[in-house]
Amino acid sequence: QKEVEQNSGPLSVPEGAIASLNCTYSDRGSQSFFWYRQYSGKSPELIMFIYSNGDKEDGRFTAQLNKASQYVSLLIRDSQPSDSATYLCAVNRRNDMRFGAGTRLTVKP
């Protein structure tokens, strides 16, 4: 079992729809959870981070964390074609970091 798992996709949604990206992790001691967006050939860019159970909203983005289920998700409302990218889930584990392989999202006009 991978330490951080994501569906590789591709996930395709129409413009204006809600995109839902999911991530599970195996280490119950994980403390911090991050979502990065990565455009092809570019470096990862932080979208959201969340430390506590529940929801955290920032503009069109909402991160959800459920530590009991070891599950973290990212919702993108009113998806735009510019949101088309690979989304990486990252989980801190003591002093190191583990990334999922990423979910490729395509938003179709």
Add this chain to the structure above:
Amino acid sequence: EAQVTQNPRYLITVTGKKLTVTCSQNMNHEYMSWYRQDPGLGLRQIYYSMNVEVTDKGDVPEGYKVSRKEKRNFPLILESPSPNQTSLYFCASSLSNTGSRRPQHFGDGTRLSIL
């Protein structure tokens, strides 16, 4: 401008020829790390550093060395590169005295090809 700077951005070299990829940050960050990114495998952490003179292995440290003599610099050294180290490499840093708990800022990446 706050940034993480990697050099070189691209490098093609041959097996066994020692190389160093430099990484520098201007944000006074304590935590720095190196990752490699390969298709289907995502980002994997190679080494990280909690502070000056404090380094530790990540997920895939074999074949790599690092040093942290100054807070701003964290070079990645490949003493004897091999073709399986062909990859896209990222340096990252974060303002943290609690390891990797804080968000990390990434450099633009270095694409290495080992022939």
